[in-house]
Amino acid sequence: MDLLQYDFLQRALIAAAVVGLVTPLIGVFLVQRRLALLGDGMGHVALAGVGLAFLFGTAPVPTALVAAACGAVIIELIRAKSRTAGDLALALIFYGGIAGGVLFTSLAGGRSSAALNQYLFGSLSTVSATDLVWLGVVAVIVLVVLAVFGRDIFVLALDPDLARTQGIRTTATSMLLTVLAALAVVIGMRTVGLLLVSAIMIVPVAAAQQLSRSFRGTAALGVVVGELSAVLGLVASFQLDVPPGPAIVVLALLFFGACAAVAVPLRRRRSRRVAAARPAVLHEEVAA
């Protein structure tokens, strides 16, 4: 493939492959916990970090990482106190994030405003080798944490009471998931952009759950859809000369549409099969 002769494109493709692998794995827990929009908010908070980085001349990715992680901890602390206060606090922190991000960037002046666009919608040409190292380190951390604590997060999302009677520390586990979402945002920010990064966490999962019958199946299929969307979307963005974020997300949405279209007849056939195998089961609901 002659696309690979460009160094910047090689780096962008590696970044996209990491995004496609890691973000749906976080997304599946967020959807299960009914926090599908949390990644969106984390993206806004990370934007404030990018603005600060422009203002003080620090490296954007690590600064965004710190901002998003701090935002995650604050949100989780408020949510633990009260659910309604948590909802409102979430909104305030998100607005603060996006307003602060744009404000700091404008104050920084120079070419920062143009650069901001790359962080909002992703960029093909600006993924540096240093960015890739950051990406790799954060991705490995996320995968190791998931391997160790993923089961705890699953039980927590299934039912917090059951989690507690299994000795799982629910507040700490909940915070862990929010921090993981913040890390996933930072992983996706260079390729997909902060405004759309939540989509690459959630849309592949939404596509996968049309077809799967288990959590593991949803996670695995989500990664496949995530990888296909990220890598093919990046190539399409290069060919069509559009920002990668929108290309990747539109592709993921197309996958969702295809999965949903396949799912309807599939589900019908499955329920017919169950009905044929076990006529009593369907009547049970009526009788009960």
Next chain:
Amino acid sequence: MTHDHPHATADTDPTAVFAVSRACVTFDGECVVDEVDLVIRAGEVVAVLGENGAGKSTLVRAMLGLTPLSHGGVRVHGVPVEQFRDWDRVGYVPQRLLSAGAVPTSVHEVVESALWGPRRRFGRTRRSPDVERALRAVGLWDRRDDRMDTLSGGQQRRVLIARALATGADTFVLDEPTAGIDADSSARLAATLGELAASGATIIVVTHELGIIAPIVTRALVLGRGDHGSVRYDGPPRREELAHHHAWHHSEELAPAEAPPAPVTLLEP
């Protein structure tokens, strides 16, 4: 279990699974559970009865450390519930899962996840014989690969019971296990509980009515609001005693607001 607090009488009883002393739970200034003293010993099968709002579920949740006490204390196997760590011994069966269906979850995964937690973080559980045994016990092994949310309410309740069975617990706490489930499921439920009781397990069942579990219950605890604490009756499940404390017996019962109207066809003649 060791008893490191010699001054507390209930704790010195080595057979006490739950020891509740002067427990109060307050919601918005209103006392829901009031001055409950209770010792539940190994092997007892306790039915917790009472009207809606009598504090049945709240008491049981407090015993599991899920609802904080405003006063008093709970010990599980001699350890204050806040510090209790041996949760493998306690199987809790809620009425329903809080989040079933957000992401497709198979029946097998729901049961398997009972084995997960701080104590067993790494072992492989995908082909665990404990999960198979538990699902066979409730008659749902052949539905193991189906999505949890495609099962009927009664079947889902049986999956949650399998979940508690899979851990190898010796104590089971069930919240309204028979409410609104079909006849086939309640018969299986009664059979499973009967086997557990025969094996020496400690069982606590929150229920509106003794119904199908009546034959195995060794002790009835009737809760209600009164001047002398929440406990109205605590003793053997004699029909006449219960009838006295259960003016509401049978059909006057109101279904909880969030649940669909429960058919009151529990198998009592």
